[in-house]
Amino acid sequence: MTTASREDWRRPGPTAEQRRVDLWLGLGVTALALVSLTLARSTGAFMLGPPPSGPEQLFWTVAVTLPLVWRRRWPAATLLIISVAFIAAQARSAPETQFSAWALFCALYTVGAWGQDRQRSRRLRIGVIATMFAWLGIYYAVTIDHIPPGAFADAVGPVPPVLAAMVTGVLVNVLVFGFAYFFGETAWVAARREHELRTQAEDLRRSQAEARERAVLGERVRIARELHDVVAHHVSVMGVQASACRRVFDRDPGKARTALTAIEQSARTAVDELRRMLGVLRASASADAEPPAAGGVERIGELVERARAAGLTATLGVYGDAVALPESVSQAAYRVTQEAVTNTLKHAGANVVDVRVRYLAREVEVDVTDDGRAGRGADTLGLGLIGMQERVTAHDGDLEAGPRSGGGWRVRARFPLPAPADPPVGAQRTPGDERQPAVDTTLSA
Numbered sequence: 001m002t003t004a005s006r007e008d009w010r011r012p013g014p015t016a017e018q019r020r021v022d023l024w025l026g027l028g029v030t031a032l033a034l035v036s037l038t039l040a041r042s043t044g045a046f047m048l049g050p051p052p053s054g055p056e057q058l059f060w061t062v063a064v065t066l067p068l069v070w071r072r073r074w075p076a077a078t079l080l081i082i083s084v085a086f087i088a089a090q091a092r093s094a095p096e097t098q099f100s101a102w103a104l105f106c107a108l109y110t111v112g113a114w115g116q117d118r119q120r121s122r123r124l125r126i127g128v129i130a131t132m133f134a135w136l137g138i139y140y141a142v143t144i145d146h147i148p149p150g151a152f153a154d155a156v157g158p159v160p161p162v163l164a165a166m167v168t169g170v171l172v173n174v175l176v177f178g179f180a181y182f183f184g185e186t187a188w189v190a191a192r193r194e195h196e197l198r199t200q201a202e203d204l205r206r207s208q209a210e211a212r213e214r215a216v217l218g219e220r221v222r223i224a225r226e227l228h229d230v231v232a233h234h235v236s237v238m239g240v241q242a243s244a245c246r247r248v249f250d251r252d253p254g255k256a257r258t259a260l261t262a263i264e265q266s267a268r269t270a271v272d273e274l275r276r277m278l279g280v281l282r283a284s285a286s287a288d289a290e291p292p293a294a295g296g297v298e299r300i301g302e303l304v305e306r307a308r309a310a311g312l313t314a315t316l317g318v319y320g321d322a323v324a325l326p327e328s329v330s331q332a333a334y335r336v337t338q339e340a341v342t343n344t345l346k347h348a349g350a351n352v353v354d355v356r357v358r359y360l361a362r363e364v365e366v367d368v369t370d371d372g373r374a375g376r377g378a379d380t381l382g383l384g385l386i387g388m389q390e391r392v393t394a395h396d397g398d399l400e401a402g403p404r405s406g407g408g409w410r411v412r413a414r415f416p417l418p419a420p421a422d423p424p425v426g427a428q429r430t431p432g433d434e435r436q437p438a439v440d441t442t443l444s445a
Contacts, residue, residue: 010116011191015073026069029106032097033065036056040095051095060089064100071110076124079107082126087135104132106179112184113191125184129177136173140166215386222387235267242267295338296330297357300366303334303341304355310345313352320359329415332391333357333366336399339388340411341369348372348409363397363414371408388413 014022023299037057038268040046051057055266063085071078086104090097110123144162242264278377302318307314337355342354350372360366387410392399397415406412 009192011114011188011195013116014114018072022072023069026066026071029068029099029103030062030065032178033061033096033103036099037061037096046093046095050093052092055095057096060085060092060094061096061100064089064096064379065103068103068106071107072114073289075107075111075114076120079111079124079128082107083131083143087131090135090139107174108177108180108185109184112181112263113187115188118188125181129181133170133173134176136169140169178412212386213341295334296327297325297364297366298330299334300337300355300357302355303338307341307345307353312345312350315354317354317356318359320358323364323417325364325417328373329364329395329417332397333364333413333415334415335391336388336411337366337368340366343410343411344368344370344372350408361416363416365412365414366411367412369408369410373409 041051041054041057052060064082067078067081069084082104086100089100094100111125112122115124136172159167245263246261277421296356304314304316341353341355344350348370351371353368356365356367358367388401389399392413393413395415397413400410400412402410
C-alpha cells in the first residue's frame with residue numbers, strides 16, 4: 001500500500017461476535033460502576049463535593065458506562081456521549097469516578113482503533129482531549145477558593161501544595177489520554193497491516209494459481225504437439241493404405257471405389273483439420289516454448305547415462321516381457337522419467353537414482369526413486385509435477401509422487417495398455433528399439 005492508500009483504508013466494521021463481546025463488556029463495566037458507586041456512598045468519600053440525589057447518581061453512572069455496548073459499532077457517537085456525560089457527572093459531583101474514567105479511556109481508544117474516517121477520528125480525539133483539559137482547568141479554577149485551610153497541613157515538599165496537586169492531576173490525565181491515543185493508533189495500524197498481509201497472501205495465491213494454469217496450458221500444448229505427430233502419422237498411414245486398397249481391390253469395384261475414396265478423403269481432411277487446430281494452439285504458446293523433441297521408452301537409458309555422468313550412481317532395470325507400446329504412451333513414459341530424473345539432479349541432493357520400467361499384464365509402469373531429501377514437495381520441485389500429472393491423466397493412468405518411507409523420493413507412473421485382442425496400430429516402441437518401424441503401404445491381392 002502507498003501512504004495515500006493507507007490513509008484511505010477503512011477498517012471493516014465489527015463482526016457479530018465482536019458486537020456480542022461489546023454488549024457483555026458494556027453491561028459488565030456498568031455493573032462494576034454501580035458496585036463502585038455503592039462503595040463510595042458507603043464510605044462517604046465524596047471527592048468532588050456534596051453529591052446529588054441517589055437516583056441522579058445512578059443516572060450519571062449508567063450514562064457514562066453503558067454506551068460502551070456500542071463502542072465498536074458507533075465509536076464516534078459513543079465517545080461523544082461518554083465525554084458529555086462524564087463532564088456533566090463531574091459537574092454534578094457524582095461520586096463514581098473510577099470506572100467512569102476507564103469508560104472514557106476505552107471510548108477514546110476505540111475511536112482510534114475502529115474509526116472509519118482517520119482524519120475525523122484524529123480531530124475528534126484531539127478535540128475531546130482538549131475539552132477534558134479545559135474542563136480540568138475550569139474545575140481547578142472553581143474549586144481552588146473552596147479548599148479548606150487545613151487541607152495541606154502536613155505538606156513538607158518544596159512545591160506549593162495547591163500547585164503540586166494541580167500538576168499531579170495534569171500529569172495523570174496526560175498519561176491516561178496519551179496512552180488511550182497511542183494504543184488506539186497502534187491497534188489501527190496493526191489491523192491495517194493484517195489487511196495488507198491478507199491481501200498479499202491472496203495475491204500470491206492468485207499468482208500461484210495463474211502460474212499453475214499457465215504450466216498446465218503449456219504442458220498441454222507440448223502434449224498436443226507430440227500427439228500431432230503420432231496421430232498425423234497414423235492417419236496418414238490410413239490414407240495411404242486406403243489408397244493402395246482402392247487401386248488393387250477388384251471385387252465390386254464401384255462400391256469399393258466409392259467407399260475407399262471416402263476413407264481416403266476423410267483421412268486427408270482429418271489431417272488438415274488436425275494441423276489447423278494445433279496451429280492455433282502453437283500460435284497461443286510462447287515463442288520460446290520447448291520443441292517436442294522425439295523420445296520414447298527406448299531413450300530412457302540415455303537419461304540414466306546423463307545422471308551417471310552428473311556423478312550419481314544410476315541404474316536402469318526393465319522387468320517383464322517387453323511389448324510394443326503406442327507411440328504416445330511411449331513418449332509420455334519417457335517424459336515422466338525425464339522430469340523425475342531432472343528433479344533428482346536439481347533438487348534432491350541425492351547420491352543414488354534407480355529407474356525401473358515394468359511391463360505388467362495390462363499396464364506399463366515407470367518407477368524412479370532416489371535417496372535424496374524426502375521433505376521436498378511440489379513447490380520445491382517447481383511445476384514439473386503438474387506436467388507429469390497432465391501426461392499421465394491424458395492416458396487415463398495413475399501417478400504417485402512423494403517421499404518414501406525409508407527415505408528419499410519416488411515417482412511412479414502407470415499407463416494402461418490396450419487389450420491383447422485389440423493391439424495398438426501404428427508406430428510402437430520398446431526399450432532398446434532405436435528404429436522407427438517402417439510402414440508397409442502395399443497390400444497383397
